[in-house]
Amino acid sequence: MRVEVLAVGTELLLGQIANTNGAWLGEQLALVGVDSHFQQVVGDNQGRIVLALRTALARGDGVVVTGGLGPTHDDITREAIAEVMGAELRFDPEVWARIEAIFAARGRALPESNRRQAMVPEGARVIEQRLGTAPGLICPVGLKVVYALPGVPYELQEMFERAVVPDLRERLAAEGFHGVIRSRVLRTWGISESALAERVAPRIEALDAAGNPTIAFQASGIEGIKVRVTAKAASDAEALALLDQEEAALRDLLGDAVFGLDGCTMEQAVAEELGRRGLCLGLAESVTGGLVASRLVAVPGASQWFRGSLVTYATETKVRLLGVPPGPVVSAEAAEAMAVGARRALGADVGLALTGVAGPEGAEDQPPGTVFVGLALPDGQTSATRLRLPGDRDRVRQLSVISALDYLRRRLRQDRVGSSA
Structure with a gap:
């Protein structure tokens, strides 16, 4: 079964409102087992809405239309659908009684214009508004x-x-489809889309031949690349077994690049790694100015493993609070010293620090986008890594946050795996 999505609203075309409904509906249709090959956006014009509806119905079996059902003169989705159906609009007293009850409950006067919302194409079935x-x-x-x-x-x-x-x-069952479709997303960081595609190519080739499950990529900017696996099966148990099998194969190919599943964020992945080892974290932030701490405290239960963050933006603050020695403060040496100082000052097991140049101008002979991340581990080991990040000032700072957390996650995981070997 093929169903298209049609979003109605001139405000969508003008970019005044983002079409988030289209993304949500696309995902939900796939989960039900419906193919959706096209989406359209059309303004508040009856002729163009009718054309979009007829085009969609010519290509598929159904359309989900969003918008244009309000009480104002430009809410004309009902009229367009009635024209496509070849039906008259009829006043529905039950719908009108429901609208009257809603306004009465809110203690508001009911405008006569709301009668438009009680007009129903003859032959249509009403979905009660709750x-x-x-x-x-x-x-x-x-x-x-x-x-x-x-x-x-x-x-x-x-x-x-x-x-x-x-x-x-019901319509799918009438076509003979009685199964389920389930998806799982592997979230990755630190690998380009092209490199990821090369690693996953053997699995894609194998699955293309089998036809089930399927793999798709979705780049999501500063949140990494998502690898979505979708499986069709006769039951939930069979679909989940297929997803488990494919997830294991992809993890073998991608290794530490996978930091979580589905809605897992990088900060949640770090929290899980700290929790497994019973460690607490202390931060020293310069270039990010508290952004890392902000993301960490959004994780429920952060007080159990997060001690706090020292925002040491000025050089003299780095020296006085963290014991950073004289010399360039945008350097690997300064980042390590900041991490050690944060660990000591905050009484944490692990210290993490960021210092860099967000731009637009360079500093200390470092170009914009240069960021150093320092790490101090419980056994006294320290390390640092240099990042070269693209984009404007805001993008560099945002990328710094997730890159630093990923550096911490990988080092903690390596340390955990190494100690258990």
């Missing part, structure tokens, strides 16, 4: 279907899960 005022619609077009949902994300998501998913599953 969070707002605009009901959804399930509209048959011959053997095909148009689902109309509000553009407000939380309203759309609730309706889709409650009403659209069961309807899609």
